[in-house]
Amino acid sequence: MSKPILSLNNLRAGYGQTEILHDLSMFVQPNEIVAVIGPNGAGKSTAIKSVLGLLNISQGSVELHGEVITNTPAAKVVELGISYVPQNQNVFVNLSVKENLEMGAWTRPIGIPERLNDMYALFPDLAEKRNQTAGSLSGGQRQMVAMAKALMVDAKILLLDEPTAGLSPKYRSEIFETIQKIKNTGVPVLIVEQNAKQALAVSDRGYVLVDGANRHTGTGVDLLADREIARMFLGGGH
Amino acid sequence: MDFGILLYVLSLLTVGGIYAIFALGLNVQWGFAGLFNVGIVGFAAVGAYTYALLTTAGSTYHLGGFGFPLPFGMLVAMITAAIVAGLIGLICIRLRSDYLAIATIGIAEIIKLIFKNETEITNGPRGINKIPRFWEHFSEERFYSSWPLSWFGTPEAWDAFFNSLPNWWWQPFFASTVLLIMYVIYRMLERARIAPWGRMMTAIRENEPAARASGKNVTARRIEAFVIGAAIMGLAGALFAQHLRLIEPTNTFDPAKVTFLVWVMLILGGSGNNRGAMLGAFLIWTIWSASELIITGAIDLLIDIFDGVDMGSLRTRAGFLRMMLIGLLLQVILQKFPRGILPEVRPASPKGIK
Amino acid sequence: MWNSFGFEFINFYFIPGLVLGCIYALGAIGITLTFSILRFANFAHGETMMTGAYLTWTVMAICSGVLGFAVHPLVAAVPATLLVVLLFLVTDRYFYKPFRQADTIKVVMASFGMMLIIRSAVQVIWGPNQLTFVPGIAKPNAYLKDWSGSIDFLLLIPNKHLFIFVGTIAFMMALSYLLNKTRIGKAMRAVSDSPDLAHVTGINVDQVIRATWIVGGACAMAAGVFLAMDIQMLETTMGFRMLLPMFAAAILGGIGKPYGAVLGGLVIGLAEELSAYPWIGDGPLLSPGYKTGVAFAIMVVMLIVRPQGLFKGRSF
Ligand SMILES: Nc1ncnc2c1ncn2[C@@H]1O[C@H](COP(=O)(O)OP(=O)(O)O)[C@@H](O)[C@H]1O
Ligand SMILES: [Mg+2]
Numbered sequence: 001m002s003k004p005i006l007s008l009n010n011l012r013a014g015y016g017q018t019e020i021l022h023d024l025s026m027f028v029q030p031n032e033i034v035a036v037i038g039p040n041g042a043g044k045s046t047a048i049k050s051v052l053g054l055l056n057i058s059q060g061s062v063e064l065h066g067e068v069i070t071n072t073p074a075a076k077v078v079e080l081g082i083s084y085v086p087q088n089q090n091v092f093v094n095l096s097v098k099e100n101l102e103m104g105a106w107t108r109p110i111g112i113p114e115r116l117n118d119m120y121a122l123f124p125d126l127a128e129k130r131n132q133t134a135g136s137l138s139g140g141q142r143q144m145v146a147m148a149k150a151l152m153v154d155a156k157i158l159l160l161d162e163p164t165a166g167l168s169p170k171y172r173s174e175i176f177e178t179i180q181k182i183k184n185t186g187v188p189v190l191i192v193e194q195n196a197k198q199a200l201a202v203s204d205r206g207y208v209l210v211d212g213a214n215r216h217t218g219t220g221v222d223l224l225a226d227r228e229i230a231r232m233f234l235g236g237g238h
Numbered sequence: 239m240d241f242g243i244l245l246y247v248l249s250l251l252t253v254g255g256i257y258a259i260f261a262l263g264l265n266v267q268w269g270f271a272g273l274f275n276v277g278i279v280g281f282a283a284v285g286a287y288t289y290a291l292l293t294t295a296g297s298t299y300h301l302g303g304f305g306f307p308l309p310f311g312m313l314v315a316m317i318t319a320a321i322v323a324g325l326i327g328l329i330c331i332r333l334r335s336d337y338l339a340i341a342t343i344g345i346a347e348i349i350k351l352i353f354k355n356e357t358e359i360t361n362g363p364r365g366i367n368k369i370p371r372f373w374e375h376f377s378e379e380r381f382y383s384s385w386p387l388s389w390f391g392t393p394e395a396w397d398a399f400f401n402s403l404p405n406w407w408w409q410p411f412f413a414s415t416v417l418l419i420m421y422v423i424y425r426m427l428e429r430a431r432i433a434p435w436g437r438m439m440t441a442i443r444e445n446e447p448a449a450r451a452s453g454k455n456v457t458a459r460r461i462e463a464f465v466i467g468a469a470i471m472g473l474a475g476a477l478f479a480q481h482l483r484l485i486e487p488t489n490t491f492d493p494a495k496v497t498f499l500v501w502v503m504l505i506l507g508g509s510g511n512n513r514g515a516m517l518g519a520f521l522i523w524t525i526w527s528a529s530e531l532i533i534t535g536a537i538d539l540l541i542d543i544f545d546g547v548d549m550g551s552l553r554t555r556a557g558f559l560r561m562m563l564i565g566l567l568l569q570v571i572l573q574k575f576p577r578g579i580l581p582e583v584r585p586a587s588p589k590g591i592k
Numbered sequence: 593m594w595n596s597f598g599f600e601f602i603n604f605y606f607i608p609g610l611v612l613g614c615i616y617a618l619g620a621i622g623i624t625l626t627f628s629i630l631r632f633a634n635f636a637h638g639e640t641m642m643t644g645a646y647l648t649w650t651v652m653a654i655c656s657g658v659l660g661f662a663v664h665p666l667v668a669a670v671p672a673t674l675l676v677v678l679l680f681l682v683t684d685r686y687f688y689k690p691f692r693q694a695d696t697i698k699v700v701m702a703s704f705g706m707m708l709i710i711r712s713a714v715q716v717i718w719g720p721n722q723l724t725f726v727p728g729i730a731k732p733n734a735y736l737k738d739w740s741g742s743i744d745f746l747l748l749i750p751n752k753h754l755f756i757f758v759g760t761i762a763f764m765m766a767l768s769y770l771l772n773k774t775r776i777g778k779a780m781r782a783v784s785d786s787p788d789l790a791h792v793t794g795i796n797v798d799q800v801i802r803a804t805w806i807v808g809g810a811c812a813m814a815a816g817v818f819l820a821m822d823i824q825m826l827e828t829t830m831g832f833r834m835l836l837p838m839f840a841a842a843i844l845g846g847i848g849k850p851y852g853a854v855l856g857g858l859v860i861g862l863a864e865e866l867s868a869y870p871w872i873g874d875g876p877l878l879s880p881g882y883k884t885g886v887a888f889a890i891m892v893v894m895l896i897v898r899p900q901g902l903f904k905g906r907s908f
Contacts, residue, residue: 052792078794086792092785095778102775103782107794149793274697276635276704329896335697336633337895339704340839343635344888347836355881498708501701555716562712568705572698573690 002029005065005188006051006082006157012059013050019058020046021212028157033179033189035220037196038209044192045087047209048159052077052084064156079107081156085163087192090146093135097126097145100134104149112152119148122181140171147178151187158182160191164198176202200224248409250524255416256477258519260500262423262512263470269510269582270436271463272443274335279496280346281468284322285315285475286485287353290366295380300361305380308372312476319472320465322349327461346493353487365486369479372415374408376400416477420516423470427512439463440584494561499526502568508578517580522564529560603748605869606862611753611822613861614760618815619834620841620853621767622808628784628848629804632699636683636706638838640676640809641816642831643710646718647672648817649725649826665726665821666755673813679710680805680812707832715828723826726752730824756818763814767807767850776803784848833884837864840891846901855902860887 007027014020020043028034036044049055051062052074061070064080078084083104092100101119105112120127123144129137134145143163150158160179164172172195179189180202193199200206203220208229216229223229260278267273293311294303330341353360360366375381377400383393391399430436442449442456450456479485499522507518533556540552571578619641626634651668655661683706691699730750740747771777776799783790783800790797819834820826841860845852864886867878878886894901 054792074792075794075796078792084792086789089786089789092782092789094785095782099778099781102778103790103793103795106775106779106796153794274700329892333895333899336627336700337843337899339635339700340633340836340843341892341895344836344839344891348885348888351882351885355879494708494711498704501704505701551719555719558712558715558720562709562716565705565709565712569687569702569709572702572705576698 003066004029004063006190007063008047008050008060009063010060011047011050011057011062013046013055013057015046015055019212020055021050023060023213024209025060026207026214026217028188028190030188031183031186032204033183033191033202035196035199035203035206036190036192036209037194037199037206037223038215040194042209043212044209045161046212048084048161048190048192051082051159078153081154082159083150083153083155083157084159085143085146085150085161087161087165091134091142091149094133096131096133097137098130100145100149101152104152108153115152119151122151122178123148138171140167140174143167143171143175144178147175147182151182155187158187158189160189162192162194164193164195172198196229197224245406245409248413250520250527252409252413252416252481253527254520254523255413255420256474256481257500257503257523258420258516259416259423259474259477260471260496261503261507261515261519262420262427263467263474264500264504265467265509265512265515266427266430266463266470267467268504269512269515270431270439270443271460271467272335273331273460273464273467274339275342275464275467276339276493276497276501277342277344277346277349278471278500279491279493280342280349281319281323281471282475282478282496283346283349283353283485283487283491284319285472286479286490287360287366288315288318288472289476290369290479290485291359293370294366294368297361297366299364300366301359303366308370308375308480312473315476316469316472319475320469323465323468324461327464331457331460331464343493343497346497350487350491360487363486363488365484365490367484369483369485371408371412371480371483373411377403377408412480419473419477423473424512424516431512435459435462499523499564502564502571504578505568505576506571506578508580508582510582511578511580514578514580514582518578521579526560526564529563530557533560599746601869603746605865607747607749607753609862609865610858611756611818611861612865613858614756615815615819615822615857616834616837616841616861617854617857618760618763618811618818619838620845620857621811621850622815623838624842624845624847624850624853625780625784625804625808627842629780629787630688630699630801631787632688632696632703633839635700635703635835636710637808637812638831638833638835639707639710639714640680640831641812641819641834642826642828643679643714644669644672644676644813644816645725645820645826645830646714646723647675648820649723650718665817666759669813669817672817673810676813677806677809680809681802684801684805711828711831718826718828720828724824725820725826726824752821752824756822759814759818763811764854767811770807771850776800780804780807836884836891837861837887840887840894843891843899843901844894846903849901849903852901852903860890863887863890 004027009025011021011024012019024043024047026034026036026047036047038044046055050057053072054074057070061068063069064082069077069080072080092103095103098116101116102112105115108115120130125141126144126148129141134142137145147160147163164175167175176198179191183189191199191203200220200223206218206220206223207214208216208223216223216226218226260282264275264278267275289311291300291302292304292306292314293308295305297303326342326345330338333341354363356362370378370381438449438454438459442454442459446456482490503518503522504515505518506522507516508514534553537553537556619637623634623637626632626637648665648668651672652663652665655663655668687702687706688699691702730752732748733751733754736747736749771781779790779795779800780803782793782795783797787797790800815834816831819830837860838857841856842853843856844859845854845856864883867886868876868880868883871877
């Protein structure tokens, strides 16, 4: 087992006084896609947000490359190389596509034009819409803007919160394909998903989160095959 | 000397009491309902002008005066302020707090604009004078020569009687009246706070979506709080007019000296706490008028030392320095003691109801 | 036609309305930026404008009194702008920043307090009485008068008004460049769009906030000096008088829309002046005493009918 890039160790965290995560642990290694699945309200988004320092971590630690970054402010976390795409409102609707990407590159000192071209290559749809406002795009295209925006820096890891929620099957497949492409460029991805089946299919490993703690862990294939999980989250048994 | 101090304390109690009534009114709006009203001065002006027009003796300078009994004038002052607040509430209460603030500060300015421009009614910038003051008014001929005083003695006898009194005779009576009114309002508001109505207000302020979801008519409750608060401010305005005896639209109703001071009083005393509101009012008013004495004294001293230097302008500027310090005081309270001297106490919930 | 109707309308109502509109517009830009980026209604904005005008007056007085040469207000405004921007930044640091994470209303209250602190400070320093900003009667620009007279379209516009028009246009162009072409300007729009997303995108929000105060401060400064140039005197109440029309302009244009604020400012300025025009009969439509009520009436109607403003700004 190689050394993890990002690891959450025995986290207890929540909003204000309410504790949502109870002793949660997970990690992401280089060159892998890790899926986090679980019922609504399980704390999946909360787990990601805890990495960004967006809530109170009362116990446990978050480590990036073995360095403790617990409760570091979001802007700093992004600077350290953790890119995050929130679940909702993940693009600046009044800014053009190009401007969104430029904002994503805020912490990038040089090479922005080149990086823009890389992104237009990765997301061809966006190239032709670069001067439209993000608010005028379809849901799938917005999601792509959000991902491209997050990749404008040299990310060490990409965190995606439900990137395919509410999208048509066509866009869903496209997003999953892109996630694999991103992994192939050397950026590991942690992805929270409702579409558990598709997510696990592209993932190397997965975590099943229930009530703020991980219930199951395993490779994507194993979890897909697990009967209990299938019954719980994958829409009926096989 | 001692006697001068007594009179000074009486005047502190009178004006402090009037401000305390303003602060109680604001507490209903802000402390209970979370409504950010920065147009206090507007309701004060409505109350003051209503009272003045209704109770002054007939005049060629302004509408009326109608010479109505003083309590009637005060009652109508409350009602008028309440009606104005009701109209504003219907339009503005749904606005987010910032917008409500902008709207109320604007309304206060418009009200003053009307009083300034409708010279036929209000005598415009020259204002209304000889406003009758409670108790003292009995020494005016039109009052002692009519019922009920005329019942007890002839005008000549009354005239002789009032002439025999020291000229400050009414001061303790007026101060007591103000304090009595303040106390009655305080008791009524305490009841309202503990009653279901008050608890509902707290619930709305804390969590509006939840209150709405449980079927509470949030808008109606808010308008109620706004109207009640404004009525109290209207009454305080009427007392303010009695205290001053001369009102005009611009300097009397300076937002800094009414709206702003009342806000500082409530926040210092403790928003949501009726006793805090009164305590804050007396405290700030005492600081305010004591600092006047101190600064004036200091300037007189300076004039003595630097003989011949023009210190007249210094004296007018000292008043502004005071306002600046009060502003800084507000900032310190907001940052360091946001809950005030007497923090809000939640009424205990009756058993069985959460 | 021109002589009987148009001449009077254009020269005595429309152009003054436009001048006032420019002043409101510049002030409203700062209000709308603060409202959308820092998310609160800044009640101290008018006072900052007023302070800017007083500082400019002081620079002018020092130049002519101590150094012995007179300078144009627009020149004196440059050093004064630095002080005003500094005032904005210091105010933000010590009085608004502590409430960044708290309820909005706290910071509104703090700005309400600042309004009085700044005004009182000005009254203490410069005294409560009016000061003459530029003495004398402003004569219409002679060249424009001759030329427009020769084509039967007589325009009487004093130089001060021409300065105000040109200055406002220049400010607008600079602002447009800033917001659309520079990194910090785009970031300002991004924060206005969604502060939370800006935060997790890694944008330095503190830097954006500072930029907002600088831009808003420069515009407020220009508005204050233009106002002083127009009325040729200084009063400590001039900032407060501007506050409501500026809020009205910002709301009319849509919160967070600088161009909307400019349009809103022009509309309010024109509406105030044109309300005194004898549209019906001989007397003014609205008694001039109520001029300042016009802005408020427009604002209230707007809040009821279309709270997001003409340009679909943020509605709360
Ligand atoms: N901002 C918040 N403040 C308080 N509680 C929250 C907040 N966001 C989410 N929660 C609560 O945290 C729990 C987990 O939410 P979340 O992490 O969004 O779940 P998931 O993403 O797995 O659907 C839920 O019970 C939710 O109500
Ligand atoms: Mg979620």
